[in-house]
Amino acid sequence: MIKENLEFVEKRISDACKRAGRDRSEVTLIAVSKTKPVSDIRQAMESGIRVFGENKVQEIRDKHAEITEPLEWHMIGHLQANKVKYLPGIVCMIHSVDNEKLALEIEKQFSKASLVADVLIEVNMAGEDTKFGIRPDEALDFVKSISVLKHLNIRGLMTIAPYTDDPESNRVYFKGLRELKDRINAGNIDGVQMDTLSMGMTGDYEVAIEEGATFVRVGTGIFGERNYSNIK
Numbered sequence: 001m002i003k004e005n006l007e008f009v010e011k012r013i014s015d016a017c018k019r020a021g022r023d024r025s026e027v028t029l030i031a032v033s034k035t036k037p038v039s040d041i042r043q044a045m046e047s048g049i050r051v052f053g054e055n056k057v058q059e060i061r062d063k064h065a066e067i068t069e070p071l072e073w074h075m076i077g078h079l080q081a082n083k084v085k086y087l088p089g090i091v092c093m094i095h096s097v098d099n100e101k102l103a104l105e106i107e108k109q110f111s112k113a114s115l116v117a118d119v120l121i122e123v124n125m126a127g128e129d130t131k132f133g134i135r136p137d138e139a140l141d142f143v144k145s146i147s148v149l150k151h152l153n154i155r156g157l158m159t160i161a162p163y164t165d166d167p168e169s170n171r172v173y174f175k176g177l178r179e180l181k182d183r184i185n186a187g188n189i190d191g192v193q194m195d196t197l198s199m200g201m202t203g204d205y206e207v208a209i210e211e212g213a214t215f216v217r218v219g220t221g222i223f224g225e226r227n228y229s230n231i232k
């Protein structure tokens, strides 16, 4: 099933790129493998997938240790500062930076490892109480304040749009995130030129691509429904 699901997702990604007049190479599919076993990841690898997303530090560490082939692991979930120390050398990007304490801890831990962390700022575009992320109107000042950190490379913005049956209703948030990126870039903050937009999940990735997504994060559409009791 994973192979067929990936073919279906790939077709929809390339169709969305065509509609938007974008090159397929501008969009990277992150296969969100949280709660799923390594055997599922291996099936996706057989279809050529090398980029995976997880939302728990322990799960990334376990899967990273078990799979020896070089993969790109993206930390896409809420991150507690006390877990950052496990990430240098394991993750290639952190999508969920939304507070100064976390940014400072990433600076500390990646500097210790003589590495620079590629990070995205998580923005709560719809203002949902249940979601993490900074408010859009705080984003410029937040980026300014953490732009001085030498071991963070601020690559762009990430958002999790509301859960909905109607993907069109999320277009406004994806468009808003792209415009926010452009506004921050126009602010000419020293060392900050963002090129990355992580937006769109199983329910709405095509609309996100039409609005400029460079990463889409697709879990259910590839691996099927999740069963959270699989995870300790």
Ligand SMILES: *Cc1c(COP(=O)(O)O)cnc(C)c1O
Pocket (backbone or CB within 6 Å): 032, 034, 055, 076, 077, 160, 201, 202, 203, 217, 218, 219, 220, 221
């Ligand atoms: C779980 C998760 C996804 C994938 O969600 P699906 O609806 O299963 O595609 C994407 N982004 C984040 C941050 C997630 O936690």
